[in-house]
Amino acid sequence: MPATIKGSITVAGQEITITNPDKPLWPEAGITKRIYLEKLAALSPYLLRYCRDRLLTVIRYPHGISGMSFYQKNAPDPLPDFVRTAVQDKINYIVLQGLPELLWLGNLAALEFHPSLHYAGSGLPCEWMIDLDPSLEVEPRIMEAAATVGEVLKSLGLASIPKTSGATGVQIIIPIRPGVTFDDLRKIGHFVGRYVTEKRPDLFTLERLKKHRGDKIYFDYLQHYGGKTLAAPYTPRARPLATVSTPLLWEEVQRNVSPADFHLLNIEERLNRMGDLIVGVPPQPVENIISRLP
CATH class of the missing domain: 3.90.920.10 (DNA primase, PRIM domain)
Incomplete structure (x- = not known):
């Protein structure tokens, strides 16, 4: 036309x-x-x-x-x-x-x-998001990495929601109460990131430069900050399969679903069946952990 x-x-x-x-x-x-x-x-x-x-x-x-x-x-x-x-x-x-x-x-x-x-008009974060960014274009271990981080958060008493980025990565969302700062979240993010990289040095890295990461998955706690952005939950992505950034059940992560499974042609049916998985998780007590960090 x-x-x-x-x-x-x-x-x-x-x-x-x-x-x-x-x-x-x-x-x-x-x-x-x-x-x-x-x-x-x-x-x-x-x-x-x-x-x-x-x-x-x-x-x-x-x-x-x-x-x-x-x-x-x-x-x-x-x-x-x-x-x-x-x-x-x-x-x-x-x-x-x-x-x-x-x-x-x-x-x-x-x-x-x-x-x-x-x-707009605020300097405080709306939620906490951890970005798991693969160094490889195709990363079969991304759900394993997400599950590892989810278990660490659970051990700290924090419930979380994984979501596909719609591209190759996964973000993990932790709802928070108003008043927590971006600097607070960087502090706890660095703490969790150090722990998982020491626990699984074969899988994670804190190295920012992609050329120095090898095949490891970057645990990015720095992207979550004022003035920065991450792909919104439910945004489409400009990828060949029209993938959508989609919140997941932890059971789906354990089943090693692929980010390519969720796209514009099937997302409506999923949402009609499952609704928004994020809204079911209440604000988490991140302040309790932050207060105990050096």
């Missing part, structure tokens, strides 16, 4: 222009922009929960995942009246609030959503 063909939809009272709905965005998965917007609407109750009121960075692929891409931090100009923004460090971020903004971004071929780890 020529790029000049367009239409509009009305969502929550807002009119959104849709251009080139039959453009392939994930060609290998057969996902056009039209299909993407439908799937994005189905994901919205879950994805918005972890993007709302945060500073949003998106990755846009105007010609689909096989074309060029760019990170967008500054909100584009002109903006629809319904899109809210907030300025931090001289950047005018979009603050994603509802389905109209989400579909407007989807029409702009924003295929990945990376929110700040704090709310």
Whole structure:
């Protein structure tokens, strides 16, 4: 369909222009922009929960995942009246609030959503996330690594939720109470990271430079900080199979599921069946451990 063909939809009272709905965005998965917007609407109750009121960075692929891409931090100009923004460090971020903004971004071929780890106007983290980042493009041990970290957290009295990054890694989410700082979480993150690297030096490393990691999985406790981002739960990813960053049951981690198992074409059925696994875990007493660290 020529790029000049367009239409509009009305969502929550807002009119959104849709251009080139039959453009392939994930060609290998057969996902056009039209299909993407439908799937994005189905994901919205879950994805918005972890993007709302945060500073949003998106990755846009105007010609689909096989074309060029760019990170967008500054909100584009002109903006629809319904899109809210907030300025931090001289950047005018979009603050994603509802389905109209989400579909407007989807029409702009924003295929990945990376929110700040704090709310707009706040310097405190919303949750604690540990990022397990493989050094290999295909890492068959990633679920073993996640299970190892999960057991260490459990031994500290902390419940957690693993989620696929939607790419090659896994993040582990620990809900927290308001008031814990990013520096507090770096301190406990370093403590847990040192422990697992000493326990399993064959599997983990704290080495930041990828060229020095060999085949080990990087236990990244530094990415969780003010001004940084991680892939939101339920964000699609610009990977050939249209994978989605998906929270998991620990039983699924033990079964060694693959991050490729969860994608735009099956995520809706999973969410209808299982709901949001993150909301079932209450804030954890990380303060008790932080207070005992040197």
